[in-house]
Amino acid sequence: MAAIRNGMEWLGQLRASQLHQLAVALGCACSGSKKVIVDGICQTLSPAPSGDCRAFNRSSSTSRHPRRQLSIVSIDMGIQNLAYANLLVRQASDRFSQNLPSVGTTNLPVLKAWERLNVFPGDSHDNSMKKSAKLGGYLPSRYADAAYYFISDILVKYDPTHILIEQQRFRSGGGSAVAEWTLRVGVFEGMLHAILQTLQKERKDETKLEAIVSISPARTARFWLEGSQRLTSQIVPSKITGREGKQAKVDIVAKSFLDGESRMVEIGKGQAKATETTFMEKWYATSMVAKELQRHKRTTRSESAATTPKTQKQPKLDDLADCLLQALAWLKWQNTRDLVIRDSRADDPLDAIRKRLEELAGSKNELTV
Known part of the structure; x- marks a missing residue:
C-alpha cells in the first residue's frame, strides 16, 4: 500500500469534506482523522492486500475476458x-x-x-x-x-x-x-x-x-442516503432513525422502477418480475412517498396494485431493497475506484479528482431523486 500512497500525495491536499465524500463514493471508512481516511482510501485503491502494484491496472486481468x-x-x-x-x-x-x-x-x-x-x-x-x-x-x-x-x-x-x-x-x-x-x-x-x-x-x-x-x-446506507435528496425533494437528515433509513431505501428502489430515466436495473422475466410486482403493490399501499407522488399525479397505481386484496400477505420490503442496493452500491464503488485511479494519472490529479467529486454528487442525485 505504501507504493499506492506515494503516488497519491494529492489526497492530503483535499479538504476533510472532500475526503469524506470520496471515501463514501468508494465504499470505505469515512470517519476519523484525515490520515485515517487517506489510509483507508489508499487501501481501497490498492489492487490486493499484498499491495502488488503490478495488478494496479485492472485492464490486464480483464483483457483475457x-x-x-x-x-x-x-x-x-x-x-x-x-x-x-x-x-x-x-x-x-x-x-x-x-x-x-x-x-x-x-x-x-x-x-x-x-x-x-x-x-x-x-x-x-x-x-x-x-x-x-x-x-x-x-x-x-x-x-x-x-x-x-x-x-x-x-x-x-x-x-x-x-x-x-x-x-x-x-x-x-x-x-x-x-x-x-x-x-x-x-x-x-x-x-x-x-x-x-x-x-x-x-x-x-x-x-x-x-x-x-x-x-x-x-x-451501503451512507452511500445511498447521505447528502442525497428524498423522492419528496426533501434533504435526508444526517441523523435518521433505523426505520426511516429502511423506508428511504425502499423508496429509492421503488422510484427507480417508476422513472425510466433513473432506472438502475432491467427487470428479468419470471420470478424477478413477480417480486417487483408485489414489491410495488405494497409500496403503493404503505409508503408516504407513493401517496405524495399520486397526489401530484406524477404516477398512478397500477390496476393490479389497486385490486390486490388487503388481506393478502405482502413481503417485507426493506430486506429486498437492501440486497439490491448493496449490489448496485458495490458496482458503483468499483466504477469510482477505476475512475479515481485514472484521474490519479492525470497531469493535474488534484484538479481531476475535484471535478470527479462534482460529477459523482450529480450522478447520485440522478439515481435517488
Whole structure:
C-alpha cells in the first residue's frame, strides 16, 4: 500500500469534506482523522492486500475476458428474512467502470432473481425459539445443513462470479445486550463464508467464482442516503432513525422502477418480475412517498396494485431493497475506484479528482431523486 500512497500525495491536499465524500463514493471508512481516511482510501485503491502494484491496472486481468458477463449474487443476511438478488452485468474489456452504464442507456444490469426466504421453511420465529429453548440452544448442524444447501443452490442456479454478503454486527442501536437471534444470524453468516471459501478453493477449476465480499450495511446506507435528496425533494437528515433509513431505501428502489430515466436495473422475466410486482403493490399501499407522488399525479397505481386484496400477505420490503442496493452500491464503488485511479494519472490529479467529486454528487442525485 505504501507504493499506492506515494503516488497519491494529492489526497492530503483535499479538504476533510472532500475526503469524506470520496471515501463514501468508494465504499470505505469515512470517519476519523484525515490520515485515517487517506489510509483507508489508499487501501481501497490498492489492487490486493499484498499491495502488488503490478495488478494496479485492472485492464490486464480483464483483457483475457473481453465483454465478459458478471453474475453477482447479493445477500442480505437473515434466518427468517434472508433476501438475495442476482444481477447479470456486461463488463467491458478496458475497465470495470463500464459495469454500470450511465443513467438512460439500455445496457443496464439485468435483475434475474430477487427473492426473500426463510432458511428453515415451516418454522415461525416463535416456534423456532421455543424449540431452541427445549433443546438447550440451537443446533449448529441444522444451521450448517441450511447454509450448505443454500450456497449449493445459489452456485447451481446463478453460477456467480461475485458473491456479496451483508456483514453483521453483534449489537444494534448502540445497545449493550446481544440478542440471541442476532448471534444466530452472525453464526449463519460465518458458515456461508466458510462454505464458500472451501468450495472456491476446492473447485477453483470448476467455478467462475472470483470473489466473496463482506459489505458493511452502514457504508451501503451512507452511500445511498447521505447528502442525497428524498423522492419528496426533501434533504435526508444526517441523523435518521433505523426505520426511516429502511423506508428511504425502499423508496429509492421503488422510484427507480417508476422513472425510466433513473432506472438502475432491467427487470428479468419470471420470478424477478413477480417480486417487483408485489414489491410495488405494497409500496403503493404503505409508503408516504407513493401517496405524495399520486397526489401530484406524477404516477398512478397500477390496476393490479389497486385490486390486490388487503388481506393478502405482502413481503417485507426493506430486506429486498437492501440486497439490491448493496449490489448496485458495490458496482458503483468499483466504477469510482477505476475512475479515481485514472484521474490519479492525470497531469493535474488534484484538479481531476475535484471535478470527479462534482460529477459523482450529480450522478447520485440522478439515481435517488
